[in-house]
Amino acid sequence: MILVRYVLKELVGPFLAALFGITFLFVVDFLVKILDNVLSKGLPASTVLEIFALNLAWMLSLSVPMAVLVGCLMAFGRLSGDLEITAVKAAGVSPLSLMRPVLLVGALFSVLMILFNNWVLPEANHRSVELMNAVSRKKPHVFVDAGRLITQFPDVQLWVNHIDPVSGTLYGIQVYELERRGAPRIVYADSATMDYVDNGATLMFRLRSGETHMVDPDKPENYFRIRFFSQDLAMKNVDDRLERRSRSYRSDREMPVEMMLDVVHEAERRHDTLSITAREKVLATLTSMEKNLLGDSIVPADAKLEMDADSVQLRRSLQKVRIQEVSALRTTERLWGRLETELKRQAQYLVEIHKKFSTSFACLIFVLIGAPLGIMARKGGIGTGIIYSLAFFVIYWVCLIGGENLADRLIISPEVAMWASNVLIGVFGIFITIAMVRDRFSGDSKFFRVMRAIGAKFKSITRRFG
Numbered sequence: 001m002i003l004v005r006y007v008l009k010e011l012v013g014p015f016l017a018a019l020f021g022i023t024f025l026f027v028v029d030f031l032v033k034i035l036d037n038v039l040s041k042g043l044p045a046s047t048v049l050e051i052f053a054l055n056l057a058w059m060l061s062l063s064v065p066m067a068v069l070v071g072c073l074m075a076f077g078r079l080s081g082d083l084e085i086t087a088v089k090a091a092g093v094s095p096l097s098l099m100r101p102v103l104l105v106g107a108l109f110s111v112l113m114i115l116f117n118n119w120v121l122p123e124a125n126h127r128s129v130e131l132m133n134a135v136s137r138k139k140p141h142v143f144v145d146a147g148r149l150i151t152q153f154p155d156v157q158l159w160v161n162h163i164d165p166v167s168g169t170l171y172g173i174q175v176y177e178l179e180r181r182g183a184p185r186i187v188y189a190d191s192a193t194m195d196y197v198d199n200g201a202t203l204m205f206r207l208r209s210g211e212t213h214m215v216d217p218d219k220p221e222n223y224f225r226i227r228f229f230s231q232d233l234a235m236k237n238v239d240d241r242l243e244r245r246s247r248s249y250r251s252d253r254e255m256p257v258e259m260m261l262d263v264v265h266e267a268e269r270r271h272d273t274l275s276i277t278a279r280e281k282v283l284a285t286l287t288s289m290e291k292n293l294l295g296d297s298i299v300p301a302d303a304k305l306e307m308d309a310d311s312v313q314l315r316r317s318l319q320k321v322r323i324q325e326v327s328a329l330r331t332t333e334r335l336w337g338r339l340e341t342e343l344k345r346q347a348q349y350l351v352e353i354h355k356k357f358s359t360s361f362a363c364l365i366f367v368l369i370g371a372p373l374g375i376m377a378r379k380g381g382i383g384t385g386i387i388y389s390l391a392f393f394v395i396y397w398v399c400l401i402g403g404e405n406l407a408d409r410l411i412i413s414p415e416v417a418m419w420a421s422n423v424l425i426g427v428f429g430i431f432i433t434i435a436m437v438r439d440r441f442s443g444d445s446k447f448f449r450v451m452r453a454i455g456a457k458f459k460s461i462t463r464r465f466g
Contacts, residue, residue, distance in 0.1 A: 072370025
């Protein structure tokens with residue numbers, strides 16, 4: 001029991017350090033992406049903290065498994081490097097006995113991550129999307145950027161070729177006003193400036209030297225082209241307040257398993273219904289085509305087509321069959337497209353369901369990898385831990401992302417796509433665990449010498465730029 005507590009105590013420090021470091025990298029990357037847009041909104045500190053807290057959920061779902069791997073590598077690498085593993089072996093205790101409590105902790109982390117990924121993460125994603133939608137509606141002019149289509153304004157899309165960084169004047173303006181009826185109204189202008197009116201409730205564009213193109217919604221044949229020297233364009237419902245709106249729609253990343261299973265079952269029912277409809281239509285088309293060729297109304301059933309049938313009747317029969325064939329082909333293509341859509345919908349949600357469990361189970365798999373690698377490497381440290389962790393984590397996520405793409409395209413099943421990486425790394429973990437117990441590999445093997453050399457190079461680079 002004392003040995004168990006000692007091993008777990010050694011694991012806590014590296015795990016927490018790795019968790020903090022990996023999460024910090026995710027946070028920095030996230031802040032770089034959204035900081036300018038968020039800060040330019042003039043949001044209160046509480047809202048900024050809420051955005052950060054909601055997005056911290058998906059960061060933790062990725063950083064916890066990787067922190068388990070780094071923690072195991074560094075903890076057992078330290079024990080092996082200080083010859084404590086050798087002392088344990090000399091006392092007649094197998095290294096596998098040291099791994100058992102860590103495997104139990106990994107299993108516990110897997111259970112906790114399943115609950116986290118199923119309940120906390122979807123709700124956090126949903127609230128984050130709602131909050132970011134509210135933020136995008138607050139002062140949408142800050143999203144105006146040159147060289148990209150701006151869609152944050154209600155019922156209006158905007159394109160700007162260039163923005164003067166000093167005066168803020170917009171050049172090369174194209175405005176697409178989406179009408180309820182008919183084609184959208186398109187406004188071109190050489191330049192424009194922006195001003196707030198109505199106490200900030202409306203954003204006014206002062207357009208200069210342009211023209212307006214529009215179609216009469218009542219008479220689509222009437223097309224108007226109006227040139228202007230100066231024109232004001234008001235963006236309605238532009239509010240300086242942060243207005244939150246409830247959002248009933250949820251994507252697959254915003255649903256727990258129960259909700260996604262409902263979607264999968266609904267897609268299965270639709271697929272079965274479409275399959276029955278497709279069979280009925282195909283049989284009806286084949287029967288009709290047979291009747292047109294052999295029916296009494298056109299060609300007698302007992303007649304020999306090559307000799308007895310009238311050539312005009314035969315041409316009409318074949319023409320009618322050809323029309324039915326083209327119609328049946330189009331119908332079949334539409335039905336197949338709908339069937340494929342339902343199958344892809346099932347695969348998409350099944351992938352997310354299995355991903356919640358497979359990524360959580362990775363905590364246990366990474367213990368199975370990290371502990372024996374740390375023991376056999378004989379030297380711990382940040383360089384070795386990071387190199388090994390990055391190698392296996394990249395392999396894991398490449399397999400996971402690649403499997404997800406293949407499953408979404410219906411090439412492989414969602415189960416294989418999401419669990420193949422676990423099986424692959426798990427089998428390797430079992431192999432090196434058996435090798436560790438039997439002392440097949442040592443820290444002086446070629447594999448570990450190469451990895452330590454890479455780790456030493458990494459350390460020298462970090463010291464140079466540190």
